[in-house]
Every structure is written in C-alpha cells, then in structure tokens.
Amino acid sequence: MASRLAPCHAGDSVGIGEVFPDLAKFELEGKLPGDLNGKVILIDFWATWCAPCKESFPVLEKLHHDYAKRGLVILAISVDRDKKKVASYLNKKPVSFSVLRDVTQKLVARTNIKTMPTTFIVDQQGKVRFLHNGFHAKKTERQYIEEIEQLLKNNKPSNGP
Amino acid sequence: MKKTMQLIAVTLATLALSGCATVKPWERDTLADYTMRPDRDPLGSLLAEHMWFSREAASGGRSVGGGGCGCN
Numbered sequence: 001m002a003s004r005l006a007p008c009h010a011g012d013s014v015g016i017g018e019v020f021p022d023l024a025k026f027e028l029e030g031k032l033p034g035d036l037n038g039k040v041i042l043i044d045f046w047a048t049w050c051a052p053c054k055e056s057f058p059v060l061e062k063l064h065h066d067y068a069k070r071g072l073v074i075l076a077i078s079v080d081r082d083k084k085k086v087a088s089y090l091n092k093k094p095v096s097f098s099v100l101r102d103v104t105q106k107l108v109a110r111t112n113i114k115t116m117p118t119t120f121i122v123d124q125q126g127k128v129r130f131l132h133n134g135f136h137a138k139k140t141e142r143q144y145i146e147e148i149e150q151l152l153k154n155n156k157p158s159n160g161p
Numbered sequence: 162m163k164k165t166m167q168l169i170a171v172t173l174a175t176l177a178l179s180g181c182a183t184v185k186p187w188e189r190d191t192l193a194d195y196t197m198r199p200d201r202d203p204l205g206s207l208l209a210e211h212m213w214f215s216r217e218a219a220s221g222g223r224s225v226g227g228g229g230c231g232c233n
Binding site for chain 2: 045047049050081105108109112113114115116
C-alpha cells in the first residue's frame with residue numbers, strides 16, 4: 001500500500017540554494033571526474049529519447065571547450081534504462097564532457113526533476129545556484145554563459161601574482 | 162451484508178489510490194517511443210480516415226465535410 005501511496009506525495013527535490021547530493025553515493029555508471037571540489041559543475045539530466053536533451057549537446061560541448069580550463073565541469077547524466085542506446089548515441093555523436101548513467105534512477109528520483117532535460121549549475125561550494133527546466137536553444141545558451149561567467153568570477157586566477 | 166460493504170469500500174479505496182500513480186519525467190521513455198506517435202503512418206491514417214468518413218454517413222466523418230457517399 002505504501003508503494004501505491006508513494007507517487008502521490010511530492011518527493012524530495014533539490015532546489016536553488018541547496019547542496020546538490022553527493023554523486024559518489026549513487027550508483028552512477030561511467031567515470032566520475034576525480035576532483036570536483038572547488039569546481040563549477042553543470043549537471044544535465046538527459047535521455048536518448050528526449051529530443052531537446054540531444055539538441056542541447058552541441059551547446060554543452062561548446063561550453064566544455066570554452067570553460068573547462070577555467071574550472072567548469074560538465075556532467076551529463078543519462079536516465080536511459082538501456083545502456084546500449086546511450087552507447088549507440090554517443091558513438092554517432094561523441095562528446096568531450098563526462099557522460100554518466102543513473103542506472104538505478106535513484107539520483108534523478110532524489111532530485112525529483114520536473115522536466116527533461118533539467119540542468120543544475122552548482123557553485124564551488126556544491127550549492128545549486130541555477131536551475132533550468134527544459135532547453136530553449138539560444139535563450140538557454142545565453143543564460144548558461146551568463147551564469148557560468150558569474151560563478152567563475154569567484155575563482156582565483158591559477159597563475160596570478 | 163456488512164462484509165460486502167467492507168469489500169466494496171476496500172475495492173473503491175484501492176482503485177482511488179491506484180489512480181494517484183504518475184509517470185515521472187525520467188520514466189517517459191516508453192511514451193516517447195516512435196510507435197506511440199499517432200501520426201507515424203500518414204498514408205495509413207489517410208486511408209483509415211477515408212473509410213471512416215465514407216462509412217459514417219450520418220456524422221459526416223471525422224472533421225471532414227460530406228455526406229458519406231464515398232466519392233470524395
């Protein structure tokens with residue numbers, strides 16, 4: 001009975017200002033980048049069956065190229081149940097940023113996202129600073145750039161005086 | 162009689178609770194499948210609609226005008 005009731009309740013969700021759950025505690029398939037401390041992290045929940053998610057990948061790729069050196073880490077977390085579909089898609093359209101798969105869908109359930117895709121931009125302290133529901137082409141791209149620039153300003157220059 | 166009422170109450174409660182189940186955004190893979198699209202076979206849909214409005218003389222068909230003579 002409890003399982004029947006479960007969907008009726010508004011589950012936990014992760015909102016702006018909250019600390020994003022520790023990714024290491026979830027059974028994510030794929031290689032999690034080693035040191036995420038002090039990095040600005042863009043966490044994107046996507047799936048191969050979600051057209052806007054795939055539309056956002058070239059933008060994420062561009063962001064990775066432009067901001068990785070300045071301390072941005074992009075983690076695209078697939079919620080696909082079929083591992084082969086993810087592999088097949090990435091073979092056709094390879095990307096440079098990290099792609100993981102939420103095998104048990106526990107992380108996505110914990111974040112309780114409202115749309116596909118959903119993107120969290122997490123600051124150097126691990127707190128969610130920006131949240132994007134869906135992907136709206138140029139508009140979202142502009143917002144990503146503004147928000148990432150804003151967060152990266154807090155980074156100390158690596159080879160400064 | 163009392164038992165029957167209890168059984169009906171339990172059945173109705175179960176049905177009401179099962180109605181709360183929702184599909185979360187990340188669980189929509191099956192719904193997003195190509196085979197779930199109503200317009201996946203345009204030619205098939207066209208032929209089916211033609212047969213439908215030809216047969217349904219009284220109603221004039223599905224959003225199509227005409228008397229159902231099968232000539233259009």
